[in-house]
Amino acid sequence: MEFRRTHYTSQVTQEMDGQTVKLAGWVHEIRDLGGIMFLILRDREGMAQLTMFKKTIDPQVLETAKSLSRESVILVEGSVKLEAKAPGGYELVPARIDLLNPAQSPLPMDTTGKVNAELDTRLDNRFMDVRRPRVNAVFQIRHHTLSAVRNFLEQEGFLEINTPKVVATATEGGTALFPITYFDTEAFLNQSPQLFKQIMMSGGMDRVFEIGPIFRAEEHDTTRHLNEATSIDIEASFLDHEDVMQLLENLIVHVYESVAKNCANSLKTIGKELDIPKAPFKRLTYDEAIELNNEHSKELLEWGDDLSTNAEKVIGKVMGEHYFIKDWPTEIKPYYTQPYEDNPELTKAFDMMHPRMELSSGAQRIHDHDLLRQRIQDQGLNPDGFDFYLKAFKYGIPPHSGWGLGAERLVMTMLDIDNIRDVVLFPRDRKRVSP
């Protein structure tokens, strides 16, 4: 059976009046008005209306059309007809409709937007949920977001790398890891590419990035955490933390601009107008952030405290746009962040914040082997487990800096989406491992 299309619905235009095209997709809706029948065909890029006058249409075509269930997959061959009354100014007069695969009835959920479905129902039936134009639009934008990230970083001289997701040791002390069985030894799912991207600074790759999964076995249960997330990670030699902060804010602006430019239809579908942020983002020191919180919040923070969810919200509200918090206390940042030479109480670490939540954190890293080893020890970790990592610092590693940026958080804050699960096809949280 022939099942190749010649066009997506979005590629059919009024200028093609009279031309024959083949469209393939799903039966979105059927509206039978008696003497005239409309069938809406939907594909990834949009919809097209088939119009059949029962008196003049091929009886074979009419019979097929009448027998179709919603969401069945069809191939339609027809001629484009200019018609002011049709949505988009044209319609298709089918000469042939082939049913490629019927859909059972009833459907597990509505695809037309007439009836809501709960998140749980939607995720259980994600294949059908993604057929909904709104959801499809989100994932088209997610694609363009990652594509814009790659373009930007490549332009800045970054090489894309892939680091292992199965690892022998924790990247850092605190975060809980998922243990797995690896032949006869214990192994874990990696929580961050941090150590490996740093090792590649010693490898002389100079500027690297990775877009990949990270795993955290934390039992969190919020609308902004996942146990499997996508991290956009960079590491760059011969740059300090201020340099990579600049890179980060420029990247964010570039992503927003690219999405605004390339995803006009998707944005329209979800009803979102992008506010493109302006670089440079405001910079707050950690001290200023604490002060700001204590000015505006009832929950007071002391120097040395990490920012609570409430503090993030309070400060975010005051700032109102993307901003950085920098110069964090050494004691609450990971062992590999570089302390200021003239004030070791503070590190060259930063967080990049959206008013709603943290998007990224980064720093200049320690490149001195002995100091790094000492810091690992100071944080109560056993340096022996880090031999594979520390070794790379003994034979010439440049000063370097980097950051990790949460891809899901970037998309959800950009599009004003409440729940992080809405920007992941198959989210993994404490309650869900399937589908």
Next chain:
RNA sequence: GUCCGGAUAGUGUAGGGGACUAUCAUGAAGCCCUGUCGAGGCUUCGACCCGGGUUCGAAUCCCGGUCCGGGCGCCA
């Protein structure tokens, strides 16, 4: 983990001791209809999470369980 809230046709909902033979929408099946675009009209179909209890009577109240949602916590 914790504090709230919830579970009713395929989907989304109303109903908070008797008027429930359970509301509405969507859907499915059938009929009418030549410009629909959430088409419209008529007919039909389809549901009270599980287990105990209270009561003459439970979808409704109580206890236990399971599952779900939101907030917080956890998240170097």
